[in-house]
Each structure stands twice: as C-alpha cells, then as structure tokens.
Amino acid sequence: EPEVTQTPSHQVTQMGQEVILRCVPISNHLYFYWYRQILGQKVEFLVSFYNNEISEKSEIFDDQFSVERPDGSNFTLKIRSTKLEDSAMYFCASKALRGSGGSTDTQYFGPGTRLTVL
Amino acid sequence: AQTVTQSQPEMSVQEAETVTLSCTYDTSESNYYLFWYKQPPSRQMILVIRQEAYKQQNATENRFSVNFQKAAKSFSLKISDSQLGDTAMYFCAFSRANNLFFGTGTRLTVIP
Numbered sequence: 001e002p003e004v005t006q007t008p009s010h011q012v013t014q015m016g017q018e019v020i021l022r023c024v025p026i027s028n029h030l031y032f033y034w035y036r037q038i039l040g041q042k043v044e045f046l047v048s049f050y051n052n053e054i055s056e057k058s059e060i061f062d063d064q065f066s067v068e069r070p071d072g073s074n075f076t077l078k079i080r081s082t083k084l085e086d087s088a089m090y091f092c093a094s095k096a097l098r099g100s101g102g103s104t105d106t107q108y109f110g111p112g113t114r115l116t117v118l
Numbered sequence: 119a120q121t122v123t124q125s126q127p128e129m130s131v132q133e134a135e136t137v138t139l140s141c142t143y144d145t146s147e148s149n150y151y152l153f154w155y156k157q158p159p160s161r162q163m164i165l166v167i168r169q170e171a172y173k174q175q176n177a178t179e180n181r182f183s184v185n186f187q188k189a190a191k192s193f194s195l196k197i198s199d200s201q202l203g204d205t206a207m208y209f210c211a212f213s214r215a216n217n218l219f220f221g222t223g224t225r226l227t228v229i230p
Contacts, residue, residue, distance in 0.1 A: 043211075056217060
C-alpha cells in the first residue's frame with residue numbers, strides 16, 4: 001500500500017540555523033500539506049500546496065517558513081532561522097485529486113519528523 | 119471559523135469492551151468531511167474512519183463505527199471489542215475544501 005514518507009525522523013538543530021524537512025507524498029496525489037504538533041498539543045495546519053503554489057496557509061506560517069516541490073516526488077518545508085518554539089513534530093500529508101481514484105478527500109499522513117531546536 | 123471540541127482528555131476501557139469517544143464541531147458549511155485519526159506512541163497519524171457530511175449513513179470500518187448527528191454537529195467514535203493495540207491518542211478532525219482542523223485529542227488506554 002502506498003504511503004507518505006518523511007526524512008529525517010529526528011532533526012536536532014541549533015537556534016538560528018536553517019532546517020529542511022523532506023517528504024515524499026503518495027505518487028498519484030496532487031495536494032500536499034504540512035502540519036505541526038507541539039508536544040502535548042493538538043495538530044495544527046501550516047500550509048497547503050497545489051499546482052506548484054501555496055493554496056492556503058495559517059498564521060503560524062510566517063516569513064520564516066517556505067515550501068517547495070523541487071522535483072516530481074519531493075515536497076519540502078524550510079525553516080530559515082529556527083527558534084526554540086519551532087520544536088515540534090512536523091507532519092506531511094497528501095491527498096488525491098478528485099477523479100484519480102482512492103478516497104479523494106482524505107489526507108494521508110507521513111510518520112512525522114521530530115524537530116528539536118536547542 | 120471551524121472549531122472541533124473533544125471534551126474527554128482521557129478515557130480507559132477494559133479489553134474486549136466497547137468505548138465511545140465524543141467529538142463536536144462548529145461550522146457554517148453544509149458539505150464537509152469528518153475524520154478520526156489515531157496516534158499511537160510512535161506519534162504517527164493513522165486514519166481510522168471518515169464520514170462525508172452529505173451521507174446520512176454512519177460510517178463503519180471493522181470494529182470502528184461513528185454516530186454522526188449532523189443537526190447536533192456531533193461525531194462520536196465507537197470502538198467495539200477493544201484491543202490493547204487500540205491504546206493511543208484519538209483526534210477528531212474536520213475538513214472543508216482543504217486543510218484539516220483537529221480537536222485536542224482523547225487519550226485512550228485499553229486495560230488488559
């Protein structure tokens with residue numbers, strides 16, 4: 001069964017450093033998402049991406065964040081200058097385009113990347 | 119704005135028994151989707167069940183079923199014949215066209 005993959009599983013960085021979190025969505029999916037979950041809290045939407053552009057973003061997704069689909073398979077989240085409060089689990093998710101089969105309105109999540117900012 | 123409320127922070131159930139997790143939501147949309155996701159200690163988000171708001175029939179998926187009350191904006195999850203592997207955080211989520219809105223979760227412990 002196809003699945004979303006994310007690398008690395010755990011990233012430790014120093015405050016102020018740049019990090020790039022990587023995701024490989026399910027191959028026939030065309031909507032991509034990033035979510036964040038601070039330890040002990042609920043999952044929060046960051047950004048959605050479709051047709052090579054951001055379709056929606058939350059207040060959390062400020063100028064320190066950016067997303068990119070550099071090739072046909074990867075979807076990345078970059079944090080330019082990490083802060084202590086960026087420490088969280090980051091989930092990538094993908095969703096099929098209607099008409100391409102599967103549960104088109106269901107987002108499938110990757111296993112997450114745990115980001116620790118020291 | 120969409121909000122999702124899970125009023126039970128923690129619940130426990132004896133193995134093989136049935137448990138119901140509650141969820142309410144608030145929206146002005148007429149067409150939307152509701153989901154229950156499971157998050158075990160590994161912290162991966164696993165889809166348990168989904169419900170389309172325009173369908174009156176409650177969704178079922180093996181031991182998992184929902185009680186969807188659209189007028190009351192309620193979407194509870196029933197787990198029958200609970201198993202030790204069901205121990206996890208359970209998140210209710212609402213989706214309109216695009217992103218998901220999550221509740222704060224219910225931590226379920228299945229007691230052997």
